Amino acid sequence: MSKDLKPRTRAVHAGTRRSQYGEVSEAIFLTQGFVYESAEQAESRFIEAGPDEFIYARYGNPTVAMFEERIAALEGAEDAFATASGMAAVSGALSSMLKAGDHVVSARALFGSCLYVLEDILTRFGVEVTFVDGADLAQWEAAIRDDTAAVFFESISNPTLQVVDIASVSRLAHAKGARVLVDNVFATPVWSDAFAQGADVVIYSATKHIDGQGRALGGVILGTQEFIRKTVEPYMKHTGGSMSPFTAWVMLKGLETMDLRVRAQTANATAIAKALYGHDKLLQVIYPGLETHPQYDLVKAQMGEGGTVLSIDLKGGKEAAFRFLNAIEVGVISNNLGDAKTILTHPATTTHQRLPQDQKDALGITPGLVRISVGIEDEADLLADLEGALARS
Ligand SMILES: *Cc1c(COP(=O)(O)O)cnc(C)c1O
Numbered sequence: 187m188s189k190d191l192k193p194r195t196r197a198v199h200a201g202t203r204r205s206q207y208g209e210v211s212e213a214i215f216l217t218q219g220f221v222y223e224s225a226e227q228a229e230s231r232f233i234e235a236g237p238d239e240f241i242y243a244r245y246g247n248p249t250v251a252m253f254e255e256r257i258a259a260l261e262g263a264e265d266a267f268a269t270a271s272g273m274a275a276v277s278g279a280l281s282s283m284l285k286a287g288d289h290v291v292s293a294r295a296l297f298g299s300c301l302y303v304l305e306d307i308l309t310r311f312g313v314e315v316t317f318v319d320g321a322d323l324a325q326w327e328a329a330i331r332d333d334t335a336a337v338f339f340e341s342i343s344n345p346t347l348q349v350v351d352i353a354s355v356s357r358l359a360h361a362k363g364a365r366v367l368v369d370n371v372f373a374t375p376v377w378s379d380a381f382a383q384g385a386d387v388v389i390y391s392a393t394k395h396i397d398g399q400g401r402a403l404g405g406v407i408l409g410t411q412e413f414i415r416k417t418v419e420p421y422m423k424h425t426g427g428s429m430s431p432f433t434a435w436v437m438l439k440g441l442e443t444m445d446l447r448v449r450a451q452t453a454n455a456t457a458i459a460k461a462l463y464g465h466d467k468l469l470q471v472i473y474p475g476l477e478t479h480p481q482y483d484l485v486k487a488q489m490g491e492g493g494t495v496l497s498i499d500l501k502g503g504k505e506a507a508f509r510f511l512n513a514i515e516v517g518v519i520s521n522n523l524g525d526a527k528t529i530l531t532h533p534a535t536t537t538h539q540r541l542p543q544d545q546k547d548a549l550g551i552t553p554g555l556v557r558i559s560v561g562i563e564d565e566a567d568l569l570a571d572l573e574g575a576l577a578r579s
Pocket residue numbers: 271272273274276297299300340344369371372391392393394403404405
């Protein structure tokens with residue numbers, strides 16, 4: 187495919203491999219293995235498999251390869267490896283490149299499972315991890331050392347929507363020779379161009395906006411061909427975190443409509459954040475696309491738009507938050523995000539329940555905080571739903 191095509195075109199067409207039947211919709215090659223024409227062919231494929239030659243689905247599969255090529259083209263990355271979940275991508279990217287004695291600097295505001303991988307698993311294998319406030323460049327600068335192998339952060343944190351300055355952190359990391367790994371889920375492939383801003387490795391949970399319709403778990407690691415094929419692939423194919431062909435097909439179809447969905451979700455989120463701002467039942471509305479967000483200038487420069495998720499903090503604490511959630515009629519109470527359906531989450535009692543109180547306080551996860559992943563429903567219906575529930579909170 188021409189490199190000049192725009193992302194929206196690449197997201198629909200890139201990576202397509204048609205079978206002899208010329209199907210329009212991508213085929214699902216639901217097979218673990220592949221038949222060789224001869225013993226010699228099997229032998230040579232095990233020595234080196236060509237780009238269109240497959241051995242076993244844990245190593246690669248035509249449908250999975252289509253997804254990898256499509257998202258790599260969309261992101262402008264050299265290569266991609268698709269994984270069974272977002273966490274297989276996060277843990278695989280880190281574990282494949284780190285060894286005992288390495289030093290990692292990470293933002294503290296992380297998705298719970300990412301925090302567990304960095305704080306509990308990597309350290310068990312002798313990796314030293316320093317946590318910093320991701321929004322404070324002085325802390326990054328102080329923490330990144332000559333022997334730092336990697337820095338890791340979520341470009342927008344969950345659930346308090348703190349934004350990390352990708353370009354500045356990358357400059358600090360690269361000055362010390364450290365690799366920059368960005369979990370870009372909240373920023374979405376539509377609004378974020380993390381590679382252009384300095385990231386070396388970009389990770390997505392495809393479960394979120396890429397599927398976007400709540401069907402399948404998946405993930406992807408994007409980077410240079412050297413990193414993906416020499417570092418990530420050997421680790422993933424031998425440890426078993428590869429994406430299934432069926433999931434790859436779901437994600438391929440998801441990529442085709444992701445841009446439309448994310449734009450519609452973002453427009454709804456922006457309208458809701460503006461409408462709820464200053465509401466007398468709320469302590470605050472947190473949305474990166476609101477001028478009152480403390481990092482609004484960075485958001486404008488780094489993403490242009492505020493994304494699909496906002497958080498609100500109800501004045502009445504947990505009781506008010508629960509009354510609000512239980513009064514919602516259009517949105518659903520769940521913990522996924524990036525979905526076509528509006529999803530509301532109470533982080534303090536669900537996704538972040540196990541965090542000790544001092545860490546909840548430090549991250550701003552208050553008893554009244556509700557995260558809203560805004561869907562593609564009609565804006566007026568969503569506003570009426572949220573305002574009605576607030577009135578009953
Ligand atoms: C959901 C999520 C993950 C994990 O993805 P799964 O597909 O659920 O394994 C990692 N990071 C962030 C920021 C997420 O939102």
